[in-house]
Amino acid sequence: MARRLILHVGDCKTGSTILQTMLARGDCKPAGLRLFSPGTANHGALARSLGERKALYPARWNAIARRLDGAEWDVAVLSTELFEFIPPARVAEAVNTHLAPLADQITVIAYVRPHVGRVLSQCAENLKLGHDTGTQADFLKSFLKRGRLDFAGRLAGWRAAFGDSFQMRPFIRSRLKQGDIRHDFLDLVLQGTPYTLSDSGQDSNAALPVPDLALMRMLQQRFADLPLDNRVTFGKQFGRLLRDRPPTTAAEPLRLPRALYDLLYPAARADAERLDAEWIGAPCFLPDLEAARDATIPTPQSLEAEDHHSPETLRLMAVWADLIARQMGDEPKDFGARLRDGA
Structure with missing residues (x-):
């Protein structure tokens, strides 16, 4: 064979x-x-x-x-x-x-x-890992400026490099x-x-709800001057623990405000049309982009921790974060070993 x-x-x-x-x-x-x-x-x-x-x-x-x-x-x-x-x-x-x-x-x-789903999931991931700890609007503007939603252009590069050996799936x-x-x-x-x-599930990296993201954002802001590798390790491990202990009250996932959708749409429409024409051969990415309008919200969700958690909770989290920060100056290999399962 x-x-x-x-x-x-x-x-x-x-x-x-x-x-x-x-x-x-x-x-x-x-x-x-x-x-x-x-x-x-x-x-x-x-x-x-x-x-x-x-x-x-x-x-x-x-x-x-x-x-x-x-x-x-x-x-x-x-x-x-x-x-x-x-x-x-x-x-x-x-x-x-x-x-x-x-x-x-x-x-x-x-x-x-698809474009809107990628923006929302990437924004949440960046908050969790400490890559970007600004607002959702800050993230989207940076994402667009860096051309991260030019999927068709990037896929064309893969096709040019690998020819018919390259396959894309939505x-x-x-x-x-x-x-x-x-x-x-x-x-x-x-x-x-x-x-x-083996049926072990498929959502091991599911996005956190907004209150958890706000908390992660606060913590990552406190760690801003510490090594990036350790901040990423912390975000992955603490995020996994939060995911494994669901909120005791219903909490919304991160959603896109209508104003940001209106900013994203003209930048993504041509790319969606090109993906459908060149890669799918049928409506796919453009209908998803259009349908995402109905899932927008009128005003942005707050990512400020104090809007979701009590002053006492934030006090305890700040003290705990300061304790963890004392270890985050260690070599990434050592810090990561302590945080991972089985360490």
């Missing part, structure tokens, strides 16, 4: 975490086929080595090449949503240089979340196989091979 290498390149906020968890735990058991993902199944260092951490290149790519060469497999998956931020031509160059024997057996897969539940990103991904990767899948 000819080997096939799958390069899963994101996007962010399209279920990458649950796919990587599935692969790392070996939840999928294909019939008569060996599915392999080296390491932890999140290969962010490959992308970082081509971006902001060039000191990791070429060692990380050489290490992955050795792992692939030394293992027995039929289908191997390399996955990180961080490839979204790397020029596709640079990724193709690294593949051709370090994975040359597999370069003609590669399939590159990206999922794309991250819309009604369009996913069985409404589940795991089954949709495995259908592409395994090409119809039967498999069993």
